[in-house]
Amino acid sequence: PTPPEGETRPVFTLLLPPPNVTGSLHMGHMFEQTQMDVMVRWHRMRGFITLWLPGTDHAGIATQLMVERQLAKEGKKRRDLGREKFIERVWEWKRQYGGTITDQMKRLGASVDWDREYFTMDENLSRAVREVFVRLYEEGLIYRGKYIVNWCPRCETAISDLEVKHEEVAGKLWEIRYPVIGTNEFITVATTRPETMLGDTAVAVNENDERYKHFHGKKVLLPLMNREIPIITDELAQPEFGTGAVKVTPAHDPNDFQAGKRHNLAQIDIMDLNARMNQNAGPYAGLDRYEARKQVLTDLQEQGFLVREKDHTLALGKCDRCGTVVEPRLSEQWFLKIKPLADRAIEAVETGEITIVPENYKQIYLNWLRNIYDWCISRQLFWGHRIPAWTCSDCNEVIVARETPKKCKCGSEKLEQVADVLDTWFSSGLLPFTTLGWPEKTRDLNVFYPNLLMITGFDILFFWLARMVMFGCHFMQGHHQDPAIKKASGEGDKKNDSVPFRHVYIHALVRDADRQKMSKTKGNVVDPLDIIQRFGTDATRFTLAAMAAPGTDIAFNESRTEGYRAFANKIWNAARFMFMNVDRLQTNLRPGRTAEGGSSCKGIADFRAKTLEDRWILSRFNRVTKEVNNALESFRFHEAANRIYDFFWGEFCDWYLELIKPRLAEGADKTAAETACSNLVNLFDAYLRLLHPVMPFITEEIWQALHEGQTAQKSIALAAYPQPDEEQYDLPAETNMAILQDLIVSVRNLRAELKVEPKEKIPIEVFSHDAETGNLIQDGREAIERLANVKTISAVTESRARQVPSRSTARFDVHVIYERKIDVTAECERLKKELEKIEKGIASSQRQLGNEQFLAKAPANVVEGLRKQRQDLGVLQEKAQSKLAELGCG
RNA sequence: GGGCGGUUAGCUCAGCUGGUUAGAGCGCCUGCCUUACAAGCAGGAGGUCGCAGGUUCGAGUCCUGCACUGCCCACCA
Numbered sequence: 001p002t003p004p005e006g007e008t009r010p011v012f013t014l015l016l017p018p019p020n021v022t023g024s025l026h027m028g029h030m031f032e033q034t035q036m037d038v039m040v041r042w043h044r045m046r047g048f049i050t051l052w053l054p055g056t057d058h059a060g061i062a063t064q065l066m067v068e069r070q071l072a073k074e075g076k077k078r079r080d081l082g083r084e085k086f087i088e089r090v091w092e093w094k095r096q097y098g099g100t101i102t103d104q105m106k107r108l109g110a111s112v113d114w115d116r117e118y119f120t121m122d123e124n125l126s127r128a129v130r131e132v133f134v135r136l137y138e139e140g141l142i143y144r145g146k147y148i149v150n151w152c153p154r155c156e157t158a159i160s161d162l163e164v165k166h167e168e169v170a171g172k173l174w175e176i177r178y179p180v181i182g183t184n185e186f187i188t189v190a191t192t193r194p195e196t197m198l199g200d201t202a203v204a205v206n207e208n209d210e211r212y213k214h215f216h217g218k219k220v221l222l223p224l225m226n227r228e229i230p231i232i233t234d235e236l237a238q239p240e241f242g243t244g245a246v247k248v249t250p251a252h253d254p255n256d257f258q259a260g261k262r263h264n265l266a267q268i269d270i271m272d273l274n275a276r277m278n279q280n281a282g283p284y285a286g287l288d289r290y291e292a293r294k295q296v297l298t299d300l301q302e303q304g305f306l307v308r309e310k311d312h313t314l315a316l317g318k319c320d321r322c323g324t325v326v327e328p329r330l331s332e333q334w335f336l337k338i339k340p341l342a343d344r345a346i347e348a349v350e351t352g353e354i355t356i357v358p359e360n361y362k363q364i365y366l367n368w369l370r371n372i373y374d375w376c377i378s379r380q381l382f383w384g385h386r387i388p389a390w391t392c393s394d395c396n397e398v399i400v401a402r403e404t405p406k407k408c409k410c411g412s413e414k415l416e417q418v419a420d421v422l423d424t425w426f427s428s429g430l431l432p433f434t435t436l437g438w439p440e441k442t443r444d445l446n447v448f449y450p451n452l453l454m455i456t457g458f459d460i461l462f463f464w465l466a467r468m469v470m471f472g473c474h475f476m477q478g479h480h481q482d483p484a485i486k487k488a489s490g491e492g493d494k495k496n497d498s499v500p501f502r503h504v505y506i507h508a509l510v511r512d513a514d515r516q517k518m519s520k521t522k523g524n525v526v527d528p529l530d531i532i533q534r535f536g537t538d539a540t541r542f543t544l545a546a547m548a549a550p551g552t553d554i555a556f557n558e559s560r561t562e563g564y565r566a567f568a569n570k571i572w573n574a575a576r577f578m579f580m581n582v583d584r585l586q587t588n589l590r591p592g593r594t595a596e597g598g599s600s601c602k603g604i605a606d607f608r609a610k611t612l613e614d615r616w617i618l619s620r621f622n623r624v625t626k627e628v629n630n631a632l633e634s635f636r637f638h639e640a641a642n643r644i645y646d647f648f649w650g651e652f653c654d655w656y657l658e659l660i661k662p663r664l665a666e667g668a669d670k671t672a673a674e675t676a677c678s679n680l681v682n683l684f685d686a687y688l689r690l691l692h693p694v695m696p697f698i699t700e701e702i703w704q705a706l707h708e709g710q711t712a713q714k715s716i717a718l719a720a721y722p723q724p725d726e727e728q729y730d731l732p733a734e735t736n737m738a739i740l741q742d743l744i745v746s747v748r749n750l751r752a753e754l755k756v757e758p759k760e761k762i763p764i765e766v767f768s769h770d771a772e773t774g775n776l777i778q779d780g781r782e783a784i785e786r787l788a789n790v791k792t793i794s795a796v797t798e799s800r801a802r803q804v805p806s807r808s809t810a811r812f813d814v815h816v817i818y819e820r821k822i823d824v825t826a827e828c829e830r831l832k833k834e835l836e837k838i839e840k841g842i843a844s845s846q847r848q849l850g851n852e853q854f855l856a857k858a859p860a861n862v863v864e865g866l867r868k869q870r871q872d873l874g875v876l877q878e879k880a881q882s883k884l885a886e887l888g889c890g
Numbered sequence: 891g892g893g894c895g896g897u898u899a900g901c902u903c904a905g906c907u908g909g910u911u912a913g914a915g916c917g918c919c920u921g922c923c924u925u926a927c928a929a930g931c932a933g934g935a936g937g938u939c940g941c942a943g944g945u946u947c948g949a950g951u952c953c954u955g956c957a958c959u960g961c962c963c964a965c966c967a
Contacts, residue, residue: 190967364962367893567929841911844911
């Protein structure tokens with residue numbers, strides 16, 4: 001719902017890049033949507049009013065292609081049906097299959113606002129498209145004209161420069177000689193498309209090219225066609241390239257078209273809309289362009305005009321949609337004068353009104369806009385937004401209007417709407433404002449425009465993103481977002497609200513495990529629904545988030561997902577452990593019943609830090625919370641995911657749960673058990689909230705069970721996202737915990753080495769280097785015994801470092817008492833390795849500490865740290881050496 | 891022809907603004923069904939950070955060149 005006037009909460013608006021109706025969900029969608037959903041949920045939980053607006057795109061060519069294929073099975077073409085019937089079929093198709101992708105989306109857990117779902121051909125959006133077109137036309141930014149455009153002979157339509165994909169192919173360059181009239185000489189031209197010679201209307205040479213000076217003003221006889229055409233001088237011909245003379249075909253080449261204009265040459269169109277030769281091609285009429293090429297070459301050869309053929313690699317332009325080789329074609333089209341719009345779009349990014357992350361895309365964006373050509377916006381398709389223009393059959397007047405005009409100004413009523421439709425991207429470029437009710441001045445626009453964020457892939461940086469900026473800045477000029485909301489959203493200082501979005505995050509592309517682009521034709525498409533089926537949505541989302549390092553394409557790898565399925569399982573089991581204890585203790589420990597109400601709290605509610613492990617985990621949780629929030633702030637999804645993962649598995653499960661077990665155990669002190677359990681519950685609750693944006697399903701399920709409807713919020717999605725409380729950082733607790741962990745690991749290590757029976761408890765002796773450590777170990781006695789499987793701990797007053805088997809750190813030496821002999825060779829080996837490492841460390845720290853420059857220039861804490869390290873290493877070195885001596889290692 | 895990335899453990903990848911002895915997951919080796927979890931637990935092996943220079947007290951991190959690789963852009967016949 002639209003927030004009313006007076007709303008002072010921040011607003012987060014995000015527009016879903018609308019998938020094509022024809023589409024089915026692929027990994028790229030899921031990747032993109034996972035990142036968006038993480039952002040949306042994160043903002044929502046932090047108290048933003050969020051709008052994530054979904055919709056689908058009518059996708060002109062793509063959709064038409066689908067229906068055409070259907071028709072082809074019935075042996076029909078679209079023109080057999082005619083526009084109206086055809087469009088009916090498309091709508092029919094849309095009704096039947098168009099929902100596929102949105103249905104699939106629902107399984108990703110994407111928390112979009114389905115109530116607002118739109119389709120780009122909806123009436124209100126179509127009306128906005130007409131409005132935009134008419135305004136641009138009235139402003140003189142849209143014009144119509146006969147130009148060379150990229151033409152797809154299969155789709156039978158013009159396409160924009162962006163829709164042409166160039167592909168390097170090994171082709172040929174043919175040299176053809178044209179007889180110069182009135183001489184015995186020939187002039188030789190080179191071409192990669194010999195069939196176009198049929199439409200030649202001149203031969204160009206460079207004015208300064210000495211070789212051809214004597215031909216100036218002469219004519220040649222065009223072979224095969226026996227047409228006289230002039231030799232012109234034009235910069236089109238560059239002396240260095242080929243023969244220095246070039247054939248000019250104004251109707252079939254953009255450069256030649258320009259040259260033709262300069263010299264007033266005739267334009268002879270020799271092809272039809274399917275790139276077959278027409279009557280103008282004389283005897284070649286009816287041939288397909290490649291058949292014609294073959295025939296032309298044969299004939300030239302026979303008649304002695306073909307000089308030679310050379311290998312030549314060329315960049316062949318192909319239709320992005322269907323792969324057919326594009327043919328430059330002269331035709332009447334509609335264009336958008338792009339420069340004025342581009343200038344403003346450049347400014348918006350240059351001045352920081354829009355920020356782009358990662359930053360290198362900023363340059364790419366700017367370069368493109370700086371070198372932009374007018375945009376051909378008309379398409380000769382049936383499916384799409386009809387161009388709101390009519391021509392009068394009596395006076396040829398063109399009328400551009402919002403609604404169908406009744407009659408022409410000449411009085412005639414014979415008006416016919418222009419057959420063309422608009423490029424799909426024309427309408428998608430308008431979505432940031434048209435989906436919010438434009439051209440009406442709606443409250444929605446007031447509140448939700450500009451979007452706070454735009455997340456999309458670089459593959460549509462130009463197609464879509466740049467156009468949204470151009471259109472947004474143009475049509476929303478003078479727009480002001482509700483100031484209270486703007487301020488609350490943290491954008492109070494940005495003056496201009498005409499931009500469609502304030503921040504852009506460009507995500508990477510998902511590739512297959514071999515880094516290949518996924519495509520249907522390659523057959524390497526990984527179906528996200530299949531992955532979800534096998535590993536679960538949460539695990540799949542987590543995989544994508546964890547791999548989403550900005551700027552780096554990701555190679556989707558199932559083994560990672562397998563690992564994150566295990567993670568989900570781990571969470572599940574930890575939750576079981578928690579519930580087990582809650583149930584057993586039979587107390588009101590649900591977080592929903594605590595004083596602070598659990599989830600409305602931005603940290604851990606009611607956490608009572610009684611013990612070292614409590615203080616430690618509280619401190620760690622807050623630090624991790626800080627790291628996660630920071631990471632999300634800068635779109636480092638992978639970092640957020642990894643912190644969340646490591647904390648839970650490596651700290652919470654591996655240590656905290658193990659450490660509190662005695663307190664929870666049967667027969668333990670009831671009050672202490674309840675405190676421990678309550679802490680556990682509240683910590684778990686907070687953790688679930690931290691994790692929720694990435695793994696919405698499992699967190700919701702456990703959270704619901706945890707709260708049992710006892711809380712004001714209906715869903716964890718509306719609970720508060722954890723925020724760090726730096727007061728709860730506890731460095732001493734973290735340091736001490738690390739010492740205990742070291743000790744426990746050392747003992748486990750020794751046990752493994754000595755191959756102590758797993759069940760056998762053994763006595764250990766610990767020498768502490770300082771009283772503090774001694775006390776710590778004394779206090780941690782129970783934990784050490786349990787987690788290291790130790791029988792007794794004796795504090796000794798003399799270092800046992802020399803004795804084998806033992807382990808040493810800078811704080812303690814630990815020696816296990818166990819009669820089995822160690823493997824001397826192996827132990828020597830290990831000690832030597834260890835010593836080597838230590839000495840390497842000593843050498844490097846020694847080198848630096850001996851360097852006056854270092855002491856003078858490095859920051860104090862670095863120097864201090866290094867000194868400390870040097871000292872510790874010295875101690876360890878000595879210990880290792882004496883052990884080696886004791887063992888008598890060679 | 892321009893531009894942008896990547897090159898770190900067997901595999902897939904982290905390593906943000908240069909600062910202690912470079913990390914994770916998977917895989918591998920050893921041992922464990924320890925009453926939340928064998929999708930698990932404990933321990934372990936494994937890297938001269940693509941190559942060559944340079945800047946710096948200090949470089950996986952910054953600069954230059956090279957190699958390999960991927961991508962984007964481009965109306966030279």
